Amino acid sequence: MKKLIILGIFAIVGWTSFYDITKGTLNFLGTGNSTQQVSTDLTATLPYKTIDIQPGDTVLSLYEKLNPSSRADIQKVMSDFKTLNHGIDPNHIQIGEKYRFPLYK
Numbered sequence: 001m002k003k004l005i006i007l008g009i010f011a012i013v014g015w016t017s018f019y020d021i022t023k024g025t026l027n028f029l030g031t032g033n034s035t036q037q038v039s040t041d042l043t044a045t046l047p048y049k050t051i052d053i054q055p056g057d058t059v060l061s062l063y064e065k066l067n068p069s070s071r072a073d074i075q076k077v078m079s080d081f082k083t084l085n086h087g088i089d090p091n092h093i094q095i096g097e098k099y100r101f102p103l104y105k
Contacts, residue, residue: 048084048100059090062101070104077102 051062063077081090084100093099 046080046084047103049103050098050100052098053093053095055095057093057095059093059101066101067104072102072104 049066051057051066059078059081060074063072063081078090080102081099082088084102088099
């Protein structure tokens with residue numbers, strides 16, 4: 001009986017892993033056409049400045065330097081950053097790389 005239960009658990013784990021990989025429930029490969037189209041349109045209309053990342057820089061610290069009088073919502077800043085940089089996670093920026101940062105009035 002134990003062998004049957006263990007086999008069942010392995011089957012469920014294997015099936016869910018296969019489903020997750022093939023169906024893309026975590027959509028980090030950018031397979032959705034509608035999101036790609038929206039990001040292209042927003043990139044063309046959203047003003048930005050390209051910045052070379054230095055040690056200690058974060059998306060929010062650079063947002064505050066570039067937009068001292070603006071009080072945009074943090075989620076909007078992160079979303080706009082991700083849009084301008086073609087889906088790059090704002091929490092994983094790399095030192096020495098160049099990224100586009102949104103400018104607000």
